[in-house]
Amino acid sequence: PGAKLKNEYEKVRKALNLPKVVLDDLGINVRGDGQAAEEVVPGGSKDALADLFFDGKFFIFPSFFRTMLMLKKAKRDFGIIFRTFGADSMNVVTEFNRFCEGTHPCYNGKNNFPLARFDGSKGSKNFILDQSHVGVVHRSPNMSEISLVMGTVKKQNPTQTQTLEDAYTKELEEKRIKIIKNSDQVYVSMLEMLKESSSLGWIDDYLYWKRNDEKQLASKFMLVDQSDYNILQIFFDESINDTDRCIADPRDLMDGTPIPRREALGKYIITCDTLKAITDPDYFLKLIDQAEKLREEEINQIEKGVEVEKAFEEVKDEWEQFQSLPEDEYLRKTIYPLLYPALHSVNLERPDDPIASIAMYMLKYKHRVTLPTKPGEPPQTCLLYTSPSPRDRQKSRMPSSA
Numbered sequence: 001p002g003a004k005l006k007n008e009y010e011k012v013r014k015a016l017n018l019p020k021v022v023l024d025d026l027g028i029n030v031r032g033d034g035q036a037a038e039e040v041v042p043g044g045s046k047d048a049l050a051d052l053f054f055d056g057k058f059f060i061f062p063s064f065f066r067t068m069l070m071l072k073k074a075k076r077d078f079g080i081i082f083r084t085f086g087a088d089s090m091n092v093v094t095e096f097n098r099f100c101e102g103t104h105p106c107y108n109g110k111n112n113f114p115l116a117r118f119d120g121s122k123g124s125k126n127f128i129l130d131q132s133h134v135g136v137v138h139r140s141p142n143m144s145e146i147s148l149v150m151g152t153v154k155k156q157n158p159t160q161t162q163t164l165e166d167a168y169t170k171e172l173e174e175k176r177i178k179i180i181k182n183s184d185q186v187y188v189s190m191l192e193m194l195k196e197s198s199s200l201g202w203i204d205d206y207l208y209w210k211r212n213d214e215k216q217l218a219s220k221f222m223l224v225d226q227s228d229y230n231i232l233q234i235f236f237d238e239s240i241n242d243t244d245r246c247i248a249d250p251r252d253l254m255d256g257t258p259i260p261r262r263e264a265l266g267k268y269i270i271t272c273d274t275l276k277a278i279t280d281p282d283y284f285l286k287l288i289d290q291a292e293k294l295r296e297e298e299i300n301q302i303e304k305g306v307e308v309e310k311a312f313e314e315v316k317d318e319w320e321q322f323q324s325l326p327e328d329e330y331l332r333k334t335i336y337p338l339l340y341p342a343l344h345s346v347n348l349e350r351p352d353d354p355i356a357s358i359a360m361y362m363l364k365y366k367h368r369v370t371l372p373t374k375p376g377e378p379p380q381t382c383l384l385y386t387s388p389s390p391r392d393r394q395k396s397r398m399p400s401s402a
Contacts, residue, residue: 005339015278016057020103026050032297049105052094058106059095065107067284068099069116072124079194080127083220083235085206090153093129093201100127100199118198127199134201135177138164139208139218146221148186150193150362151177153203187223187253217258218245224268225253232295233268234288240271267294275332334371338362 023029026049052059082092098104100118106242109115120126135150147164149155156167164179171177180189193200204220212218222235239247242261248269250259257270270287277283325333342361351357 005343009343012278013277015062018053018056018106019111021111022053023056025105025111026053028053028056048094049098052091052098053105055236056112059091060099062106063277063281063283065099065104065116066281067288068118070282070285072118078169078198079301080199081190081194082129082199082201083204083237084202085209085220086252093134096199097128125198126196128197128200129199130197133193133197133199134203136203137205137221139205139221145181146183146223147181148202149177150180150189150190153201155203157207183223183251183256184253189227190223192200200327211229214245216244216249216261219247219249222248222268224248224250224259224264226259227254227300232292234291235269236272236284237269238272238274240265242268267291267298273332322372338365 018026018028028050036164068080082096084092095104099107099116102108102115102117102119104116106113107116117124118127119126134153135148136152136155137151138147138155139145140147149164149168152168152171156171158164158167164181165172168177168179170178180186190200209215209218218234220237222233224233225231235248235250237247239245242265246261246269248264250264250268251257252259261269268291270291273283280286300387322330322333339358339362342358345361346354346357349357
């Protein structure tokens with residue numbers, strides 16, 4: 001099963017695997033199927049890198065690193081905030097910092113690889129994530145208050161009778177953290193911190209999101225100053241969609257009201273197609289360009305005094321748009337994103353009945369995304385699921401963002 005997708009699978013596997021010259025240098029032995037042939041044994045000066053890349057794969061998509069390199073080459077001013085519900089953030093931080101320091105095995109200037117320097121040296125901006133620029137998000141039960149605890153990745157949940165200060169008493173006494181309250185102060189502090197270090201890392205409030213039925217209004221908040229024409233915030237995540245299960249919650253900075261999804265989609269919040277992000281080196285660059293064009297059109301309308309209302313009734317019916325997609329695009333949206341993690345899962349687990357396992361996997365996750373409804377029919381779910389990371393099949397991990 002899946003023989004027709006073999007070329008697609010090989011393309012994905014090749015894009016995720018570290019080059020052979022790097023694997024050899026790190027002493028990592030990888031089998032023909034791309035899996036580590038044996039566990040990396042500590043010992044030697046390359047331990048840290050070998051342990052990080054124990055299975056011979058990137059943690060962060062190469063297309064993300066290429067985006068940083070190309071934006072720097074174009075002399076673009078940008079910052080990055082990593083957002084995650086997960087507990088694997090330190091592996092992401094480690095690989096990212098290696099890249100910024102120029103010590104990542106694929107970006108160190110050796111073996112014909114490019115040299116990446118985002119560490120503040122030679123006039124470059126400093127993107128290295130240190131302890132003071134990572135933190136945890138706290139959201140209040142009434143959804144109105146957002147707090148940020150910077151300087152830690154360990155979240156302390158206050159009891160009903162405690163304040164945040166009570167929960168972090170020891171850390172505050174040792175001056176290891178800083179508590180920032182209210183959305184306007186969080187936004188101002190975010191801009192100030194990005195001037196010190198051009199990257200931040202936040203662990204979002206997973207428990208709050210779960211307690212509120214995983215609804216958009218309880219998901220990863222995003223504060224947007226729509227009156228600022230100089231800054232465009234873009235949130236990438238595989239779980240962004242036009243439903244109340246959207247993983248990003250864009251809010252207007254001035255009054256805290258939610259920005260309608262259809263106004264935010266493609267401009268402030270963008271669905272990350274994992275398969276394309278893996279196989280297309282310029283994937284994020286293209287999306288950034290599209291978002292900037294949408295924002296520029298909106299600003300031009302505002303300056304001309306035109307009402308900023310999307311004429312959705314003039315746009316082709318969503319179902320017609322979906323049905324008229326090119327063959328490759330249609331399959332990418334409906335089959336490939338789900339089949340890839342299913343095939344990968346089968347490859348790892350090697351079940352007695354792989355065909356049944358693939359079918360079970362697809363049925364299990366078919367509810368994740370709702371595709372356009374055919375006119376005259378009630379909404380139905382379709383087989384579409386975009387995996388946060390191929391490593392999710394190897395160890396439990398909650399969705400993450402970049």
